[in-house]
Structures are given as C-alpha cells and as structure tokens.
Amino acid sequence: MQDVARFAGVSIATVSNVINRPEKVSAATTEQVRAAIAELGFVRNDAARSLATGTTSSIGMVLADLDNSLFVDMAHGAQQGADAVGLRLLIGNAACDMTRQDDYLRLFDEARVGGVLLSPMEDSLAGIERMRSHGRPMVLLNFEQSGADCCTVLVDNEEAGYVAARHLVETGRTRIGFVAGRDYYQPVHARRLGVQRAVRETGGVELEEIGTDGLGFEDGLAVAHDLAGRAADRRPDGIVAVTDEIANGIAEGLHATSAVQVPGDIAVVGCEDNRSARSGPVALTAVQLEGAAMGQAAAELLLEEMKTPAGEHRHRTVMIRPGLVVRASTAVPAPQA
Amino acid sequence: MQDVARFAGVSIATVSNVINRPEKVSAATTEQVRAAIAELGFVRNDAARSLATGTTSSIGMVLADLDNSLFVDMAHGAQQGADAVGLRLLIGNAACDMTRQDDYLRLFDEARVGGVLLSPMEDSLAGIERMRSHGRPMVLLNFEQSGADCCTVLVDNEEAGYVAARHLVETGRTRIGFVAGRDYYQPVHARRLGVQRAVRETGGVELEEIGTDGLGFEDGLAVAHDLAGRAADRRPDGIVAVTDEIANGIAEGLHATSAVQVPGDIAVVGCEDNRSARSGPVALTAVQLEGAAMGQAAAELLLEEMKTPAGEHRHRTVMIRPGLVVRASTAVPAPQA
DNA sequence: CTGAAAGCGCTTACAG
DNA sequence: CTGAAAGCGCTTACAG
Numbered sequence: 001m002q003d004v005a006r007f008a009g010v011s012i013a014t015v016s017n018v019i020n021r022p023e024k025v026s027a028a029t030t031e032q033v034r035a036a037i038a039e040l041g042f043v044r045n046d047a048a049r050s051l052a053t054g055t056t057s058s059i060g061m062v063l064a065d066l067d068n069s070l071f072v073d074m075a076h077g078a079q080q081g082a083d084a085v086g087l088r089l090l091i092g093n094a095a096c097d098m099t100r101q102d103d104y105l106r107l108f109d110e111a112r113v114g115g116v117l118l119s120p121m122e123d124s125l126a127g128i129e130r131m132r133s134h135g136r137p138m139v140l141l142n143f144e145q146s147g148a149d150c151c152t153v154l155v156d157n158e159e160a161g162y163v164a165a166r167h168l169v170e171t172g173r174t175r176i177g178f179v180a181g182r183d184y185y186q187p188v189h190a191r192r193l194g195v196q197r198a199v200r201e202t203g204g205v206e207l208e209e210i211g212t213d214g215l216g217f218e219d220g221l222a223v224a225h226d227l228a229g230r231a232a233d234r235r236p237d238g239i240v241a242v243t244d245e246i247a248n249g250i251a252e253g254l255h256a257t258s259a260v261q262v263p264g265d266i267a268v269v270g271c272e273d274n275r276s277a278r279s280g281p282v283a284l285t286a287v288q289l290e291g292a293a294m295g296q297a298a299a300e301l302l303l304e305e306m307k308t309p310a311g312e313h314r315h316r317t318v319m320i321r322p323g324l325v326v327r328a329s330t331a332v333p334a335p336q337a
Numbered sequence: 338m339q340d341v342a343r344f345a346g347v348s349i350a351t352v353s354n355v356i357n358r359p360e361k362v363s364a365a366t367t368e369q370v371r372a373a374i375a376e377l378g379f380v381r382n383d384a385a386r387s388l389a390t391g392t393t394s395s396i397g398m399v400l401a402d403l404d405n406s407l408f409v410d411m412a413h414g415a416q417q418g419a420d421a422v423g424l425r426l427l428i429g430n431a432a433c434d435m436t437r438q439d440d441y442l443r444l445f446d447e448a449r450v451g452g453v454l455l456s457p458m459e460d461s462l463a464g465i466e467r468m469r470s471h472g473r474p475m476v477l478l479n480f481e482q483s484g485a486d487c488c489t490v491l492v493d494n495e496e497a498g499y500v501a502a503r504h505l506v507e508t509g510r511t512r513i514g515f516v517a518g519r520d521y522y523q524p525v526h527a528r529r530l531g532v533q534r535a536v537r538e539t540g541g542v543e544l545e546e547i548g549t550d551g552l553g554f555e556d557g558l559a560v561a562h563d564l565a566g567r568a569a570d571r572r573p574d575g576i577v578a579v580t581d582e583i584a585n586g587i588a589e590g591l592h593a594t595s596a597v598q599v600p601g602d603i604a605v606v607g608c609e610d611n612r613s614a615r616s617g618p619v620a621l622t623a624v625q626l627e628g629a630a631m632g633q634a635a636a637e638l639l640l641e642e643m644k645t646p647a648g649e650h651r652h653r654t655v656m657i658r659p660g661l662v663v664r665a666s667t668a669v670p671a672p673q674a
Numbered sequence: 675c676t677g678a679a680a681g682c683g684c685t686t687a688c689a690g
Numbered sequence: 691c692t693g694a695a696a697g698c699g700c701t702t703a704c705a706g
Contacts (some may be wrong), residue, residue, distance in 0.1 A: 001683060001684065002683080010692075010693085011692070011693045011694075012683090012684080012685095012693090013685080013686080013692075013693060013694080013695095014691090014692060014693075015684095016684065016685060016686085017685095017691095017692085020685080024691075024692090025691070025692085026691060026692090029691080029692080041467070041470050041471060043443075043446050043447055043471055044447055044683090044684080045388070045447070045449060045682085045683050045684065046384075046444075046447035046448045046449065046684095047383075047384040047385075047387040047388040047393075047448070047449060047682085047683080047684090048384075048388050048682070048683035048684040048685090048698090049447075049683080049684055049685075050384040050684090050698090051382070051384040051385050051388055051682090051683080051684070051685095051697095051698045051699065051700085052683080052684045052685040052686080052697080052698050053684085053685065053686090053698080054698070056384075057444075058444065066403065066409050066412060066413075067406075067409060067413075067612075069404075069613075072403050072404060072409075075403060075430060076403075076404075076430075076432065079430065079432065083437075088429070088440065088441070088444050089429075089430075090427050090428070090429065091427070091428040091429070091430065092425070092426075092427065092428070093412060093413075093416065093426075093428065095413065095416065100420075103425065104425070106380075107383075107394075107395065107425050109380050110380055110381055110382070110383035110386075111383045111384070112382060112383065112384060130378070133378050134378060134380055275404075275612070275613050276406075276612050281618065338699060338700065339699080347676075347677085348676065348677045348678075349677090349699085349700080349701095350676075350677060350678080350679095350701080350702080351675090351676060351677075352700095353700065353701060353702085354675095354676085354701095357701080361675075361676090362675070362676085363675060363676090366675080366676080381699090381700080382698085382699050382700065383700095384698085384699080384700090385682090385698070385699035385700035385701090386699080386700055386701075387682090387700090388681095388682045388683065388684085388698090388699080388700070388701095389681080389682050389699080389700045389701040389702080390682085390700085390701065390702090391682070
C-alpha cells in the first residue's frame with residue numbers, strides 16, 4: 001500500500017479511501033490510484049485490515065461429514081444466505097472427527113470470523129460455550145444441544161416420520177412397519193413418534209415396530225431376510241425405514257429373494273433422501289430433510305445476530321418442515337395385482 | 338494479551354513467549370500466564386499474529402463442485418496431507434460458478450494463506466496468474482491448464498480408458514463399445530485413446546465407438562434404446578461408458594426393455610466411480626479416479642513449495658494411476674448362458 | 675529468564 | 691478532497 005501510494009503520488013490514507021470509500025476521493029485521484037494498484041498487482045492484506053477494523057468479511061462453517069450429502073446441502077444453503085449479503089463462506093470438514101471439529105472451531109475463533117455455523121454429530125457443548133464466551137455469533141444446525149446458548153435450526157423429525165407413514169397410508173397400505181434401531185439418537189426417537197401419530201390418526205391401519213441393531217445397509221438386509229420368511233398376511237405391506245441405508249438394505253434383501261416384490265408387495269420409504277444411499281435396486285421414496293433450507297435459515301439467523309447490538313439479540317429456534325420425494329419404491333401396485 | 342499480561346504481572350512479550358516458545362520461559366511464569374489465559378478466556382488474534390509474522394497456519398482449497406464426490410475425495414486427501422504437518426484446510430465451494438471460484442481465490446489471496454489448492458472446471462489462467470504473481474504457492478488438481486506456472490496433479494485418463502477396456506477383455510468380452518460425447522473435454526479424448534490402445538493390443542477384439550450428444554444419464558438411455566433394437570450379433574457385449582451417468586443410463590435403459598441383460602448380454606463399465614451416480618439398476622463397475630490420492634499428492638506438492646525458498650522451487654506434474662472397482666455390472670455370465 | 679520498543683499493513687477520526 | 695498520526699494485537703530481535 002506504501003508502494004501504491006508512492007507510485008500514485010498520494011498518501012496511503014488516500015489509497016485506503018479509494019478502496020473503501022471511493023466517493024470521498026476525486027475522480028482523477030481515484031484513477032491514478034487504480035492504475036497504480038493494477039500496475040503493481042497490489043492485494044489488500046486482509047490480516048491488517050481485519051486487525052484495524054476488527055471485522056472480517058467471512059463466516060465459518062464446520063460440517064460433521066462432507067461425505068454425507070445432507071451436509072453438502074447445508075453448505076449450499078448457507079452459501080446462498082451468505083452470498084446475499086456479500087459474505088464469504090469458509091468450510092471446515094470435521095470428517096466425523098471431534099478433535100478436528102474442535103480445531104476448526106478454534107481456527108475460526110482465532111481468525112475472528114464474523115460468525116460460525118456448526119453442524120455437529122455429538123455433544124459439543126464445550127466448544128460452543130468457548131465460542132459464545134468470546135462473544136462470537138454462532139448457530140447450530142440439525143442438532144439439539146441442551147444447554148447451548150445460541151440459535152438453532154432443526155428439521156422436524158417427528159414430522160418426517162409422520163410424512164413417511166402418511167404417504168404409505170395414502171397410497172393404500174394398511175399394515176405399516178417401522179424399522180429402526182434404538183431411540184438413542186434423537187432423530188430415531190422423533191421419527192418413531194411421528195410414525196405412531198400417523199397410524200393412530202388413521203382408522204384400520206396397524207403398526208409393527210421392527211428393531212435393528214444399527215442403522216446401516218446390513219441391518220436392512222437382516223430385516224428383509226426375516227420378512228421374506230413370513231407368510232404374506234403376517235408381514236407389513238408398507239415400511240418406513242428410519243434411514244435410507246436401512247431402506248435400501250430391505251429393498252435389496254427382498255429383491256435378492258425375489259419372493260417379495262418392492263413396491264408390489266411391500267412399499268418402502270426412507271427418512272433422509274441421502275444421495276450417498278442411492279444404490280438400491282429400486283429408486284427409493286424418501287422424506288427430504290431439506291438440508292439447503294436448513295443451511296439458508298442458519299445463515300440468516302447468524303447474519304441477524306451479527307448485526308444486532310450485543311445484548312439485544314434473542315436466540316431463536318427454527319424448525320424446518322421436511323418434504324417428500326416420491327420414487328419407485330412406493331409406487332401403487334397395478335390394480336389387478 | 339495486554340489484559341493477560343497485566344493479570345499475570347508480566348509483559349506481553351512474555352505472554353507471547355509462553356504461547357509460542359514455552360521453552361524460553363521459566364516454569365513458574367509459564368504457570369501464571371497459563372492461569373491468566375484460562376481465567377480470561379483469551380484467544381490469540383490470528384489477524385495480528387499473521388500480520389506480525391507474515392505467515393498463516395492454513396491453506397485454502399477451492400473446489401469446483403462439492404456435489405460431485407470426486408471433489409469431496411480430493412478434500413479428504415488434501416486434509417490428510419495438511420494434517421500431517423499441522424496445517425488447517427479451509428474449503429471454498431465454487432459450486433460450478435466461475436465468479437465464485439474467483440471470489441475464493443481472491444479471498445485466500447487477501448487472507449495470505451500459506452498456499453492454495455485449486456480444482457477448476459474451466460480455463461482459469463487469469464486467476465492462477467494473479468495468484469502466482471503475488472508469489473503465492475498454488476497447485477492445480479485434475480485439470481491441465483496450459484500456460485499455468487505451477488505444480489499439477491492429474492489422473493491418467495488414458496490409463497482409465499485402458500483399464501476399463503482391459504477389464505472387459507479379461508472377463509471374456511470381445512466386442513467392445515466405447516460410448517462418449519465429442520472430444521471437447523480433455524478427459525473424454527484421453528479415455529478414448531486408452532480404450533483404443535487396449536483393443537489394439539488384444540487380438541480378436543473389435544471396437545465400436547458410439548457417439549452421444551452429452552455426458553449424462555439421458556444420453557445413456559438413448560444409447561440403450563439403439564442397442565436394444567439391434568440383433569444380438571450386431572451389438573457390443575461389453576461397453577466402456579466415458580461417464581458413470583452414461584453407464585447408468587445404458588444399464589437402466591436396457592433393464593427397462595428387459596430384452597438385453599446387464600451384465601449377462603452386455604457388461605458395462607463407468608469411468609469415474611462417482612457416488613452421486615449410484616442410482617442404476619445394477620451396481621456399476623467403474624474406474625476409480627483416486628480423488629483422495631490426488632488431494633494428498635497436491636497437498637504434498639504445495640507443502641514442498643511452501644517450504645522451498647522462492648526461486649529454488651521447480652514445478653512438477655504428478656500423474657495418478659486410476660484403479661478399478663469391480664461390481665455387478667461386469668460379472669462374468671454363468672457358464673451355461 | 676524477562677521487558678521495552680519497533681514494526682507488520684491497514685483504517686479512521688481529525689486537521690488542513 | 692487529501693494527508694499526518696495514532697492505533698488495531700501480536701512477534702521478535704535486542705538489551706538488561
């Protein structure tokens with residue numbers, strides 16, 4: 001900047017003004033300074049700028065796992081929200097590693113970013129409190145952190161279960177199966193409640209809750225094996241699987257035996273619509289967790305907090321309603337079938 | 338830091354030393370300072386640090402499209418490389434938008450990151466030159482940028498085509514089809530050459546090159562339609578599709594007619610092994626582009642350049658050999674078939 | 675082992 | 691409209 005000023009024959013204050021408040025500088029001077037900047041290939045030192053102003057033009061986002069498309073969707077949404085106000089979104093991928101998540105939190109804290117978006121996998125109260133105690137705006141995505149003093153964006157998982165089960169009922173299924181692991185994970189519990197509500201609301205529909213060990217493809221296969229061994233009238237004709245992976249495991253397992261057809265004999269719905277799970281034998285109908293909407297809502301909450309004077313901000317929790325993406329796995333059976 | 342120094346009854350220089358060179362400070366003093374830091378919740382201001390030292394502890398990575406798992410793989414690899422030397426990886430997602438790509442390049446430049454990893458979609462010479470003229474280390478991934486003055490990591494696309502075709506030949510296929518769009522994209526051209534080489538090397542194998550308009554699922558469907566209409570001896574028994582999407586389109590199209598079986602009548606190989614393309618009716622055998630290996634190699638080249646005195650560094654190009662992931666779409670037909 | 679002081683490159687009132 | 695000067699929060703030789 002020194003060099004630019006010298007080259008253009010002005011003071012460094014003027015150079016700074018040309019960059020930041022061009023309206024305060026005469027056209028002629030502006031021209032000279034711009035020419036000097038171009039000639040010298042000058043790039044403003046952001047560290048110095050942010051030291052002097054105490055602000056940054058970027059916000060940080062720490063994601064639990066980029067391999068999971070839900071988080072990529074969140075990044076898209078947040079990006080859009082940030083773009084709208086000219087902020088840049090920097091992403092740190094924790095890759096399921098809590099230590100790394102903490103590293104990124106610290107990095108963003110030290111870098112004095114304008115704010116942080118965090119989508120954690122596990123309890124992260126310590127990191128959150130550290131951030132908050134430094135007065136840094138922060139919003140949580142897709143995780144209900146008890147005790148956390150910040151805004152949160154959640155998807156309504158109870159509604160997700162409800163929507164999935166409703167869809168089956170509305171397409172004529174009457175014996176609903178809910179396949180899930182234990183209620184240790186918050187979303188599992190919530191989706192179960194939603195399914196139960198949908199069944200309760202509807203006359204003439206039964207619910208069977210089928211337990212699994214885990215939440216993966218293998219668990220779905222095991223369930224399929226069980227189902228295939230039952231008499232036709234002793235098994236569900238519609239299944240809500242708590243994860244896409246389980247859903248695909250079920251579809252694959254049934255497909256392999258070829259004794260039971262999907263969707264002919266059993267319709268299957270997943271609860272996530274995750275791109276990384278699109279490997280099943282039938283395209284999977286799934287509840288859409290609206291990652292992009294979550295990301296955008298989170299960015300908006302963050303921006304709101306960033307521009308609100310400290311002390312006046314009131315935390316909010318935004319609940320996103322899930323959608324439904326209908327595909328082949330719940331197609332209505334042909335009339336004569 | 339002022340506050341910490343006052344609180345601990347030492348000078349700020351000592352605080353700085355405790356943080357950065359603890360060995361230069363007596364144990365007792367260190368203890369007091371640490372206590373003060375903990376008590377006050379002090380966080381080093383990274384902007385000031387980087388202004389004073391002229392260095393940063395992070396490197397930037399600009400990715401063309403996080404929705405494409407190849408780029409996520411690259412991020413994983415780069416992360417690993419950066420972790421190994423204690424650098425943090427900051428990700429910017431261009432999301433297929435060249436303007437945004439340029440924004441991130443500028444952001445990282447202004448932030449004076451230690452170096453930048455760029456995986457572009459299109460010619461990005463201007464941005465690269467700007468970066469280089471500021472002396473910032475930079476390495477390119479998965480793109481041959483003519484005129485670019487920096488290290489590059491590429492996957493060997495000629496080899497990818499070769500590996501795919503070899504696999505078909507080795508599993509007994511003798512009439513190979515190569516399905517691709519025009520050679521406008523560098524990788525398409527290279528993969529074609531590889532397929533041709535594999536066929537040329539092998540006796541008794543024919544090659545048919547089938548053109549498509551684009552590189553997507555629809556294009557594959559169209560090819561399937563054509564194929565299904567041919568007599569059995571007039572169509573290939575093994576197909577290399579230049580993209581996974583085309584491959585899945587072909588498999589889906591053939592599956593729908595059910596006149597031609599995959600892999601029974603025709604085996605299909607894709608050339609990318611992209612997770613977002615895993616929606617076909619048969620699990621797809623595909624050449625694996627080794628995104629993680631590319632990312633790691635790129636990080637290593639970057640770190641090498643970062644620690645080499647300016648002027649002494651010599652740019653290199655690293656070529657990664659693709660692998661092969663065998664799945665159902667190229668299973669050998671049962672003997673009696 | 676510890677402290678006083680200069681400097682990193684910018685921004686921002688404040689004079690002129 | 692433009693410039694001189696202080697200050698942002700740290701680091702780093704250099705004395706002591």
